[in-house]
Amino acid sequence: MQLSRFPRVRLAHAPTPLEPLTALSKHLGGPRLFVKRDDSTGLALGGNKTRKLEFLIADALAEGADTVVTGGGIQSNHVRQTAAAAAKSGLACELLLQRAVPWNDPDYEQTGNVFLDRLLGARLHIEEAGRDRMTELTRIAGEVEARGGKPYVIPGGGSNATGALGYVACAQEMLSQANDAGIAIDYVVHPTGSGGTQAGLVAGFAGLNAGVATIGIDIVADADEVTRSATEIVGATADKLGLDTMPAQDAVVVKTGYSGEAYGLPTPEMIEAVELTARLEGLVLDPVYTGKTMAGLIDLVRTGFFRPEDTVVFLHTGGMPALFAYRSAFEGAD
Numbered sequence: 322m323q324l325s326r327f328p329r330v331r332l333a334h335a336p337t338p339l340e341p342l343t344a345l346s347k348h349l350g351g352p353r354l355f356v357k358r359d360d361s362t363g364l365a366l367g368g369n370k371t372r373k374l375e376f377l378i379a380d381a382l383a384e385g386a387d388t389v390v391t392g393g394g395i396q397s398n399h400v401r402q403t404a405a406a407a408a409k410s411g412l413a414c415e416l417l418l419q420r421a422v423p424w425n426d427p428d429y430e431q432t433g434n435v436f437l438d439r440l441l442g443a444r445l446h447i448e449e450a451g452r453d454r455m456t457e458l459t460r461i462a463g464e465v466e467a468r469g470g471k472p473y474v475i476p477g478g479g480s481n482a483t484g485a486l487g488y489v490a491c492a493q494e495m496l497s498q499a500n501d502a503g504i505a506i507d508y509v510v511h512p513t514g515s516g517g518t519q520a521g522l523v524a525g526f527a528g529l530n531a532g533v534a535t536i537g538i539d540i541v542a543d544a545d546e547v548t549r550s551a552t553e554i555v556g557a558t559a560d561k562l563g564l565d566t567m568p569a570q571d572a573v574v575v576k577t578g579y580s581g582e583a584y585g586l587p588t589p590e591m592i593e594a595v596e597l598t599a600r601l602e603g604l605v606l607d608p609v610y611t612g613k614t615m616a617g618l619i620d621l622v623r624t625g626f627f628r629p630e631d632t633v634v635f636l637h638t639g640g641m642p643a644l645f646a647y648r649s650a651f652e653g654a655d
Contacts, residue, residue, distance in 0.1 A: 322489060322493070322525070322528045322529070322562050322564070324486060324489065324490055324493075327376060327379075327483075327486055328376070328379035328380055328382070328383045329375050329376055329379045330375055330378050330379045330382070330410060331375060332362075332363070332364050332371050332374055332375050332378070332406055332409065333362040333363060333364065333371045333372055333375060334361060334362055334363035334364075334367075335362065335372075335490075335494065336494045336497075336498060337357060337358045337359050337360075337361045337362055337494075338357075338358040338361060339355055339356075339357050339358070339495065339498040339499070339502070339504075339634070340355060340356050340358060341353075341354070341355055342354040342355060342356050342602055342604075342635065344601040344602055345597070345598060345601050345602055348597070348601055349619065349622045349623065350622075350629070351622070351627075351629035351630075351631075352507075352622065352627045352628060352629055352630065352631040352632065352633050353630075353631065353632045353633065354618075354633055354634075354635060355504070355506075355632065355633070355634045355635070356602075356604065356634070356635045356636075356637050357491075357495060357509070357634050357635070357636045357637060358637055359371075359372070359491070359636060359637055359638055359639060360605075360611075360637045360638070360639040360640075360641065362639070364402055364405045364406060364409070365401055365402060365404070365405035365437055365441060366401075366437070366639070366641065366642055367402075367639050368398045368401075368402055368638055368639025368640055369398075369487075369488075369518055369636070369638035369639060370398060370399045370402040370403065370478070370479050370639075371402050371406070371487075372487030372488060372490060372491055373478075373479035373480075373483075373484035373485070373486075373487040373488070373517060373518075373521075374402060374403060374406040374479060374484075374487070375487055375490075376483050376484060376486045376487055377475050377479055377483055377484050378406050378407070378410050378412070380473070380483050381410075381412065381473035381475075382410065382412075384471075384473060385471055386412065386471050386472060386473035387412060387413060387470050387471050388407075388412060388413040388414065388415060388465045388470045388471065388472045388473070389403060389406075389407045389412050389413070389414050389415070389472070389473050389474075389475055390414075390415045390416075390417075390458055390461050390462045390465065390472045390473065390474045390475070391403045391414075391415075391416060391417070391458065391474070391475040391476070391477070391479070392416065392417030392418065392419065392446075392454050392457065392458050392477055393416075393417075393418065393419070393477055393478070394418065394419060394420075394421040394422055394584070394585060395418050395419070395420055395421070395422065395429060395430055395434075395435060395447070396422070396429065396433050396434045396435065396585070396609065396642075396643040396646050397418065397434060398434060398607075398610070398638075398639060398640045398642070398643065399477065399478050399479055400416045400417075400418065400434070400438060400443070401434040401437050401438055401441070401642065403416070403443075403475060403479070404416060404437070404438050404441040404442070404443035405437075405441050407441075407443070408441050408442055413444070413465075413470065414441070414442070414443040414444065415443070415444050415446065415461050415462075415464075415465060415472070416438055416443045416444065416445050416446065417446045417448070417454065417457050417458055417461060418435070418438075418445055418446065418447045418448075419447075419448055419449070419450050419452070419454065419457075420447070420448070420449050420450050421450045421584065421585065422583070422584060422585030422586065423583070423586070424585060424586065424646075424647070426646065426647070426648070426649045426650075428645065428646050428647075428648055428649070429646045429647075430447075432645045432646050433642040433643045433644070433645045433646035434642045434643055434646070435646075436642075437642060446461060454477055455476065458474050458476075459474065462474050476515070477515050478514060478515030478516075478517055478518075479515075479517055480515035480516050480517030480518075480520070480550070480554060481517065481554060481557070482520075482554060482557035482558045482560070482561045483561075484517045484521075485517045485518075485520045485521035485524065485554055485555075485557075485558040486521065486558070486561070486562075487521060488517070488518050488519075488520070488521020488522050488525060489521045489522075489524055489525035489528070489558065489562065490521075490525070491521065491522065491525070492521065492522050492524075492525025492526050492528075492529065492531070492533075493525060493529065495509070495634065496526075496529060496531055496533075504632055505632060506531075506533050506632050506633075506634055507533070507534065507627075507631045507632050507633060508533070508534050508535070508536055508627070508631060508632075508633045508634070509522060509526075509533060509534075509535045509536070509633075509634045509636055510535075510536045510538065510614065510617070510618045510621075510633060510634070510635050510636065511535065511536070511537060511538070511614060511635075511636035511638065512537070512538055512540050512610040512611060512613070512614040512636075512638055513537030513538060513539060513540065513547050513551060513575055514539075514540050514541045514547060514584070514610070515550060516547060516550035516551030516552075516553075516554050517551075517554055518636075518638065519535060519537045519551045519555075519573060519575075520551050520552075520554035520555040520557075520558050520573075521558060522535045522636075523535055523551070523555050523568050523572045523573060524555055524558040524559050524562060524564065524568055527559070527564065527566055527567065527568040527569070527572065528559075528562060528564045528566060530566055534574065535572070535573075535574065536574050536576055536621075537551065537573070537574060537575045537576065538575075538576050538579050538613060538614040538617035538618070539575050539576065539577045539579065539580050540579070540580050540584060540609065540610055540613050540614065541580060541584040542580040542581065542582065542583050542584060544575045544577040547575050548573055548575045551573045551575070552573045555568050555572070555573060576617055576621070578617075578620075579591075579613050579614070579616050579617040579620070580613060581613070584609070585609050587608055587647060587650040588613065588616065590613075590616035590619075590620070591608060591612040591613045591615075591616050592608075592612075592650065592651060593616065593619075594606065594612050594613075594615035594616040594619055595607075595608065595612040595615070595644075595651075596651075597619070598615055604637070605641050605644070606637070606640075606641070607639070607640030607641050607642075607643050607644055608643060608644060608647040608650060609640060609643055610638055610639075610640050611637055611638055611639070611640060614635070614638075615635065618633070618635055
């Protein structure tokens with residue numbers, strides 16, 4: 322897998338650390354836990370989308386675009402990192418923010434990622450939920466063209482075969498770090514929503530014949546759609562890479578039951594996981610993605626899914642700015 326064949330701009334602080342979660346592993350009674358710190362990619366407080374944007378922004382520049390257009394929920398980590406990548410690359414940025422989460426805290430539309438979106442100079446389009454996101458992004462791109470600009474539309478989460486290349490690179494990076502440390506990784510546990518991160522990992526580990534299983538924790542309360550999307554992007558990514566070893570048909574594993582009622586709504590298990598990880602490891606998670614994913618990982622440990630001798634890597638995809646928009650969910654915490 323020669324990723325050098327694809328246009329790329331360097332945005333991430335990589336390699337990100339691969340660190341042991343010794344206290345958490347001891348508290349849970351095994352297995353051996355590590356964290357891949359993709360919250361530390363840099364670029365406006367970091368996160369997993371930075372890796373995807375290295376390839377997406379490069380593709381936009383190769384096409385001669387002067388404006389990137391993308392969208393997500395009000396507290397989207399993806400749009401915040403896209404705004405930062407655009408600013409760093411000299412591109413204008415148009416962001417569609419949809420009220421996709423029924424969370425009425427007054428902080429929600431003022432702090433966290435929204436504040437950073439504005440600080441980074443992006444133009445925000447805030448609308449109610451219910452409208453098809455890609456239709457709305459196409460409309461905004463048309464407005465850019467009408468003003469004489471050349472837009473480049475990035476799908477939600479940066480999740481397509483181009484963006485997934487970022488997590489093919491991450492799979493390579495993790496294996497190199499594990500080899501250097503004498504670690505054999507059995508599982509990587511990560512949030513999955515739009516499917517691009519999972520697709521890149523699945524395609525990357527398959528292309529390297531690594532024998533590493535990826536477990537996506539559904540954070541959108543729609544596991545069938547998550548699985549469909551990730552599987553589709555896996556195929557497109559494998560084709561893009563020209564893999565000789567194709568991912569197995571059952572390689573996309575999505576675990577359900579941890580998303581709560583809906584995307585973005587806090588759960589007691591998420592709050593427990595965020596507090597436990599912070600107090601045992603000094604590691605800050607977010608309330609939408611990594612908090613629910615850690616809740617899933619903790620439950621999988623407690624219910625015996627993993628063997629005590631397994632080595633499990635938790636992929637920290639960032640998102641901590643959103644914690645401030647959910648401050649009231651943690652009120653009363655000891």
